[in-house]
Structure formats: C-alpha cells, structure tokens
Amino acid sequence: MAGSTDASSAGWGRRVAYLGPDPGLYTWMTPTEALCLAGGLLDLPADETARRASRVLAWTGISLAAAAAPLSRGGAPLQQRTGLAAALIGDPEVLLLDEPLRALDEGERSRMLKLPDRRRTVLLASRHPASEAGHVEQVAYLRGGRVRLIAPIAALERAELPLSHRGIVALAEMEAALSVAPGAATA
Amino acid sequence: MLVCRLALRELWISFRLLLLLAVYVAAGTVAAVVPAPLPTTLFRLAVGLAAAGVTAAVIAAWSLSRERALGRAAWLATHSIPRATILIGWFVPLAAVSVLGLLAAGSLGWLATSASSARPGALAFAATVASIATLVMALLALGLLVGALVRAPAAALVTALACALIVAVPWAAVPPVTLPIEALARLPELAAPTSLAVQGAGAGLLATAVLLIVARGALGRVDL
Numbered sequence: 097m098a099g100s101t102d103a104s105s106a107g108w109g110r111r112v113a114y115l116g117p118d119p120g121l122y123t124w125m126t127p128t129e130a131l132c133l134a135g136g137l138l139d140l141p142a143d144e145t146a147r148r149a150s151r152v153l154a155w156t157g158i159s160l161a162a163a164a165a166p167l168s169r170g171g172a173p174l175q176q177r178t179g180l181a182a183a184l185i186g187d188p189e190v191l192l193l194d195e196p197l198r199a200l201d202e203g204e205r206s207r208m209l210k211l212p213d214r215r216r217t218v219l220l221a222s223r224h225p226a227s228e229a230g231h232v233e234q235v236a237y238l239r240g241g242r243v244r245l246i247a248p249i250a251a252l253e254r255a256e257l258p259l260s261h262r263g264i265v266a267l268a269e270m271e272a273a274l275s276v277a278p279g280a281a282t283a
Numbered sequence: 284m285l286v287c288r289l290a291l292r293e294l295w296i297s298f299r300l301l302l303l304l305a306v307y308v309a310a311g312t313v314a315a316v317v318p319a320p321l322p323t324t325l326f327r328l329a330v331g332l333a334a335a336g337v338t339a340a341v342i343a344a345w346s347l348s349r350e351r352a353l354g355r356a357a358w359l360a361t362h363s364i365p366r367a368t369i370l371i372g373w374f375v376p377l378a379a380v381s382v383l384g385l386l387a388a389g390s391l392g393w394l395a396t397s398a399s400s401a402r403p404g405a406l407a408f409a410a411t412v413a414s415i416a417t418l419v420m421a422l423l424a425l426g427l428l429v430g431a432l433v434r435a436p437a438a439a440l441v442t443a444l445a446c447a448l449i450v451a452v453p454w455a456a457v458p459p460v461t462l463p464i465e466a467l468a469r470l471p472e473l474a475a476p477t478s479l480a481v482q483g484a485g486a487g488l489l490a491t492a493v494l495l496i497v498a499r500g501a502l503g504r505v506d507l
Contacts, residue, residue: 114361120354122289124296137285137362 113188117195119179123168127178134182152181172199286372306335307384311391321399328392329468336419337446340426344442347430357507403470410480414463417487424494431502
C-alpha cells in the first residue's frame, strides 16, 4: 500500500486505518476490549492504549457503561462507533472509510465524520454522495477499477451539478469530453 | 497466538467447540456402552470417528467463511495480521480440540474392546487412533481451504460432501484402500496394523501440509 509492502505497525499498519460497512469486531468483546486489542495489534504500550481509548470512546459517544458491556448488546450503532474508535486509536495519517456509520442517525454521523485532532487524509467511499455533503472537499469517480474523475466540490458547484452519483458521473463525462477535445472546450 | 485465542473463544461462545467435543465423545460412548462383538464395536467407533472428522471439517469451513463474511478476517488483516496467521490461528485450536476429542473417544473405544479375547494390541490401537488424528487434520485443512474460497453456508455443504466422499469412497473401493478409519474397523484382521498406521499418519501429515499451503495461497488471493 502506498508503495510499502510492510503491513506491520512499523510499516503502513499504523499509518493507514480502514473502517468498512461491517466493522468486523467480535461481538462478544466489550468496546474497551476491542480497543485494547486494536492498540495491542498496533504495538501501542498498554498505558498509551488506555489513554487513547478513553479519548476515542469519548469522541465516538460511547458511555462508560456501554464500553463495559458486550458489543452484541449495543447492536449495529455501538459496533460501528467502536469500529471508528478502533480505527482512530492508532491516530492514522490515512483513514479509509467504506460506507461508514450507516446505522447512526444523520446528525450523529455528521458529527463523528468531522474527525478530531490532527489533519489527516480521509477517503470515504459512498453510494449516497448526497449524504456526505459537508464532510468532503473532493470527489472521485471510479469505474471499471480506474479513477475517472478527481475534482474539488467547487467544480460540481460551478457546473451547477448536485453532489449525487448522477452529478458526479455528469461531471466526469464533461471532464472527459473536455480532455478529448480541448479545442472545443476553449471555443 | 492471538488469533488462536480469539478463535478458541469464538468457538467456545458459539458452542461450536462443545459440539465438536460432543460428537467425538458420542462416538466413543456408543462404542463403549452398546454391547456388541468386537468387529461391530470397532466398526461403530470407526463410523463415529469418521462422522466427527467430517463435523470438524464442516466447522472449520463454516468458521473461516463466517470470519470473512463478517469482516473479522479483513479487520485482522488491516491490523497487520498476515493471512497465513489467520489460517493457522483457526487450524491450531480446531486441531487441538479434535485431538482432545479423539483421546476421549479412543479411551472409551479401548475400554469397549476390553471384554473381547481378540482385543487388538494397545500399541496398534493407539497408533491407529493417532493416524486418524492426522486424517482429521487433513480434513480440517480441506475445510479451511473451502472456507477460504466459498461463502457460508455453501462452504459447509461443499466440505461435508467432499469429506464424506473422502472417508466413504476408499471404504467401498475394490481393492480396498486402507484409510486410518477403515483400518480401525478392520484392526483385528490386519497383519501389521502399527506399520500401516505409521504410513497412514505420514500420508495424513503430508496431505495436511499440502492442503494448508494451498489454503494459504487461496486465502491470499480472495477478498476478505
């Protein structure tokens, strides 16, 4: 990944984190146990893991009582909150989010996607781009495994296109037409 | 080691570990409790152990395919756990539980043969049970290979069919191919049961190694 084949915590393991639509946590674990496991896998010292765990638990809105109960009791919302907390515990430079936090209500989801602390690159994959308004600065369009478009949100606004799948596809087609016929674009 | 602990706890909490142990113990108990002539007792024990081995392989396939479907394997892989470690992390606890189950079933089976004057030698019996353990390991590796490629519940079905064929076809073959399970059923008739068991154990270990290598390759290429 990113030119590195070292997946250990010394390589890209701590620099890149991923959260998918299904957080992939063992539901018999408590959120605290899941975070300790994530911290341990990233080779964080125990005291540092505990310090970071309390911080990300607070950010993701997991109460002390919920943090001590099995994930299965809290259902999908608690599992997704814990998944985000586990992704953040390593303080990654790059965060890959694939349809994240869909089980949360829109307000809570928006608050949590405005990620805390340091500046980091967040790549958010979504089939509902309209719901990501306010979280993203750029849009990218992938088709057939290739990137067809990378453009700032302002490009959509300039073209008076909505932040939607249709709008992004239309912008990609416009950009492709411009790149094929630059003369026509300047005319 | 970490994945082994996670797998063991997952097996325990989901009752899969108890189910596996129960099938082995049931195989030994049926042989020990139901009175029958020695050949029938050994046949029952062999069939029970074959069923337990197939169950173990189905649990292996189901477990690994569920780990993939629930995103747990992907979560571990994104936390610096190599895919080979995930595979071995599931193989080791399942193999350990199977060996424990075989020990229990083998002890019960040995007790069941005590009434017969034609009782096989202890070394031959122990060597045959040990060779069955290597066959079960090969079935487990096959289950993990299927689990790495196929989604549950199809993985469980494919594994059950494949393992049942592996166990049953040599039994029906003419001339007979002596798998360790069949050797157990025919133990009093065999001329050199210990050497046959050692050969079976070697073949079982080789099959296990090959299947684990293939499963590692498969798991390395699929989407987790």
